[in-house]
Amino acid sequence: MTQQTPTDTNTSSPRDKDPGSTPKPRQIGEGSYEGTRDYQKGVDTYLANADVASDALAARPADDAEAAELKQAEQEGLSHSKAKGQ
Numbered sequence: 001m002t003q004q005t006p007t008d009t010n011t012s013s014p015r016d017k018d019p020g021s022t023p024k025p026r027q028i029g030e031g032s033y034e035g036t037r038d039y040q041k042g043v044d045t046y047l048a049n050a051d052v053a054s055d056a057l058a059a060r061p062a063d064d065a066e067a068a069e070l071k072q073a074e075q076e077g078l079s080h081s082k083a084k085g086q
Contacts, residue, residue, distance in 0.1 A: 061067035
């Protein structure tokens with residue numbers, strides 16, 4: 001069985017570009033500037049349009065058993081943390 005390699009659809013070579021221009025660096029992945037801007041825009045939109053107090057009340061634990069379960073999950077998560085004193 002033969003293995004095929006992906007073909008490059010970009011037909012321009014690096015020599016075709018203007019030698020005086022430098023490519024704009026692109027920050028992608030975790031910590032991307034574009035992602036941060038999009039996230040902040042979404043948060044701002046939510047805070048401007050949502051009833052935050054109502055959402056907070058709706059997110060409360062339904063009963064003491066659920067509250068205990070959430071507290072246990074929090075403690076489990078903190079036990080994996082490398083942060084001291086928490």
